[in-house]
Amino acid sequence: xxxxTVHVNGRAQRVVxxxxxxxxxxLRDELDLMGTKEGCGSGDCxxxxxxxxxxxxxxxxxxxxxxxxxxVTTIEGLAHDGVAHPLQRAFVEESGLQxxxxxxxxxxxxxxxLADDPDPTPERIRAALAxxxxxxxxxxxxxxxxxxxxxxxxxxxxxxxxxxxxRRAVRPRA
Ligand code: FES
Ligand code: FES
Numbered sequence: 001x002x003x004x005t006v007h008v009n010g011r012a013q014r015v016v017x018x019x020x021x022x023x024x025x026x027l028r029d030e031l032d033l034m035g036t037k038e039g040c041g042s043g044d045c046x047x048x049x050x051x052x053x054x055x056x057x058x059x060x061x062x063x064x065x066x067x068x069x070x071x072v073t074t075i076e077g078l079a080h081d082g083v084a085h086p087l088q089r090a091f092v093e094e095s096g097l098q099x100x101x102x103x104x105x106x107x108x109x110x111x112x113x114l115a116d117d118p119d120p121t122p123e124r125i126r127a128a129l130a131x132x133x134x135x136x137x138x139x140x141x142x143x144x145x146x147x148x149x150x151x152x153x154x155x156x157x158x159x160x161x162x163x164x165x166x167r168r169a170v171r172p173r174a
Contacts, residue, residue, distance in 0.1 A: 004067065023063070095141045
């Protein structure tokens with residue numbers, strides 16, 4: 001067993017875990033953060049996407065020990081002071097979800113994208129979300145939701161240029 005300290009949504013969490021425990025299991029079973037969904041369990045669907053140091057990872061494959069002393073963001077950590085993140089609002093307003101099972105992972109992958117590219121093309125959005133599968137929407141409304149959120153994020157950044165947020169970097173998931 002290993003003791004690790006993971007900073008989840010801005011809060012340090014110390015857990016004692018098996019060396020091979022996936023981050024997904026620690027988030028859901030140890031920390032009771034049920035927003036992160038398990039789909040395939042094998043890295044194919046993206047439902048379990050969370051951010052580690054601002055980058056999207058499939059938490060079903062990411063060893064929790066590798067998150068030691070790193071920043072993890074789950075869907076529960078996106079809203080601030082009770083105000084939904086622009087992506088959360090846009091997914092609702094643009095009907096970017098139906099059953100909602102893929103939505104936490106979609107939104108976190110999109111958050112990493114917008115942190116890297118505040119004005120992504122539809123093609124870039126589709127590429128960034130290629131690892132996140134949705135069985136309900138047909139994807140077009142998801143792309144429109146991300147585009148709408150991008151406008152809101154840019155407007156907010158213009159009004160408050162010193163605001164923080166997800167680190168600016170995106171790379172392919174393992
Ligand atoms: Fe992790 Fe499907 S549950 S990629
Ligand atoms: Fe149902 Fe995407 S909204 S899987």
